[in-house]
Amino acid sequence: MAALRFAAQCFTADSPHRPSGIIIKKTASDVAAAHGHKELAEELKPKVLETRGGTGAAFAKAWDCKDMVTEVSWWMLPLPGVVGSCFGTVHSMLKIRAGEKSFLIEGAFPERVKRYGETTEEIKQAAKNGLFVSEWSDVENADNLRDLHGKQLWGDHLGNAITTRDLIRHLLRKGLYNTGRNNCHHTAFHGYNFCAATKEQLRSLPVNYAQTKLAWGLSLVGIDLAGSRSCGQAIPLASPLYTGISRDKNFTGDVPPTWIGETHDGFVDVARHSDEWLGIETSLRENGGAEIPDFHIERIQRNQNLEMLKDFRTEFRKVHGQRQLQLLHAPGAAHDLVAERGFAKAYANMNFNAYGAGFYFAQDLRLPDFFATGRENHPGPSEARLVLLCCVAAGKSAIKQRIFPFVPGDPKSGRPVGEWQAELAKPENRKAPDGCQSCISDTNDELIVYEANQIYVEYSIRYTSSAFAGNPYDNLRGSLKEIPQET
Structure with a gap:
């Protein structure tokens, strides 16, 4: 019990605190010794x-x-x-x-x-x-x-x-x-x-x-607890998806190490069978792609836009806890516009957005796949679909309830467009919950941000498939991969 009380004491006002930007290299053994717990200090040594x-x-x-x-x-x-x-x-x-x-x-x-x-x-x-x-x-x-x-x-x-x-x-x-x-x-x-x-x-x-x-x-x-090594050596990869820029821990103006050539204002093809390609392909299959019939990636392009990346980094420094996720988004017909210019508040759908007028992201490919070219008709096997793989400065997130109660099989919950527009125009539905930089859907499978600079479009992915894996408002509801929670 003494050990448990001491562990709890580490969270009281008597414990050392870390000012912003300063790393205190103090082990649990050091703290135990400083409080007179000699035997516990010996037990807690790094070994x-x-x-x-x-x-x-x-x-x-x-x-x-x-x-x-x-x-x-x-x-x-x-x-x-x-x-x-x-x-x-x-x-x-x-x-x-x-x-x-x-x-x-x-x-x-x-x-x-x-x-x-x-x-x-x-x-x-x-x-x-x-x-x-x-x-x-x-x-x-x-x-x-x-x-x-x-x-x-x-x-x-x-x-x-x-x-x-x-x-x-x-x-x-x-x-x-x-x-x-x-x-x-x-x-x-x-x-x-x-x-x-x-x-x-x-x-x-x-x-x-x-x-x-x-x-x-x-x-x-x-x-x-691990010894004398600092806890803050690198920004952890919060999502299991492959990342090219999340490990760019210094956040200076330098280009990420995955970038090639002198082009710093547009998209560059990722070499098929490279580690970068295979990492993205494996992660997409892990995260819903394997459930999409005849899923096949035709092309992956890396966005090497330095100005957009600088804007993202500037915004990233502001978010609470600097939590960053790599997630998927399907802009549909606006793909080329979003890929070239980035996200903008003007693109937010005011006719229907269940959790407010923001930008919606998923970890499970089956959800953006449903919207990649509109949900009414799925293209044939020869027609390509496009999704964006984005780095999102998620910061602190909170679970948000839908604006209107969900009606099974009906994403708009039976509400007319005018009613949605009126709700989405309200200030509380155009920003993250107080104290947060993003929110997570009540089904835990979508993350929503409301500021365009919280997003960096990292990759454009072109793929083919022969059918939907399912409908996220029907048979897929509740079974999609969840957004990683704060850890």
């Missing part, structure tokens, strides 16, 4: 949360494995000391079977690259990020090893065919290890969902959710 199961020596073997992933399971080891015994904190790991090989994949506190030798860029990035790949034999005989009940994937429970390299590449894109935002549970969560069929994917961490929130909360007051 506790640096625990991992494997040696990390099988990265190259897994990277070169050509076999498809056939089994995935979520395993745990209790953490030693007071963190494990008092808080029930465990270390999460994924067991991956591909062919005759079984690997262990886990996130842990990063190590120096020299341990792995100066080999490949992927190994160096994994060491930097804190992504470890080991032989399953490293842990299979460990004391207290147990699986997370019901979290196994095989056969029809798996999604698209992937190799261990596909999985590792996906996890590398999640960025640096962070105790509160990208820890071992997040690594297992993202890896599990990447392998799972849509119906099997998890919506939130199934283990140590409260402890992870505690770690995140402590980081806000400058306490880093």
Whole structure:
């Protein structure tokens, strides 16, 4: 109980606070010692949360494995000391079977690259990020090893065919290890969902959710549970979609590293089969694309408009908590105009917008797909559809109820256009809720912003399909991927 009381004390006025823009590199052990808790300080030394199961020596073997992933399971080891015994904190790991090989994949506190030798860029990035790949034999005989009940994937429970390299590449894109935002549970969560069929994917961490929130909360007051490393080294990737600019942590006038050539005022084709293309394609399939019949990407273009990017960065600095998401939008007939000039308040639909006159975004491709060329008629297989993949400065969000109660199968809820126009003209329906920069629909599958500079159009994606996956106001309602909540 003393440990629990002390953890709670970290949120009181007696705990250190972090002024804006200043990083306080103080560990939980340091704070415990300063308050006279010598034994707890010893227990909380960085070694506790640096625990991992494997040696990390099988990265190259897994990277070169050509076999498809056939089994995935979520395993745990209790953490030693007071963190494990008092808080029930465990270390999460994924067991991956591909062919005759079984690997262990886990996130842990990063190590120096020299341990792995100066080999490949992927190994160096994994060491930097804190992504470890080991032989399953490293842990299979460990004391207290147990699986997370019901979290196994095989056969029809798996999604698209992937190799261990596909999985590792996906996890590398999640960025640096962070105790509160990208820890071992997040690594297992993202890896599990990447392998799972849509119906099997998890919506939130199934283990140590409260402890992870505690770690995140402590980081806000400058306490880093992972050791002496700062909690604020990089902007975390808040959405599982591939990102080119979200990791541009300095937010200067320099162009993002993915940009090529001297063109800084328009769109440039992304090379098919490049990591950038494959990352976007994989993420779209993960997020509803696999459910769209005959989904096929024809072209991806990157927006290299430096002036638009500068405007977005300026706005991004203003939003609460600087939460950024990468989401999808279908402008329909206005695609070329929006892609070229960006969003504008004049484009907001005043005839019908369920949550106010703003700009609507989704993580699940099935929702914008329904609006890509108008919802009355789906184009034939030879006709292309267009969606935009955008970076959105979401900031703080709140759940917002529809302007009018939902009527099943009727998006306008049976209200005439004039009634919608009157409601959408009201000031409260033309801005985010007080204290927020965005809102989330009451179905949790749309995010709405009301300021155009909160959006940067990052990619234009042209694809074909043969039919809708469904109607978001009918059979798809309640089953679309949810917008990532604040973490």
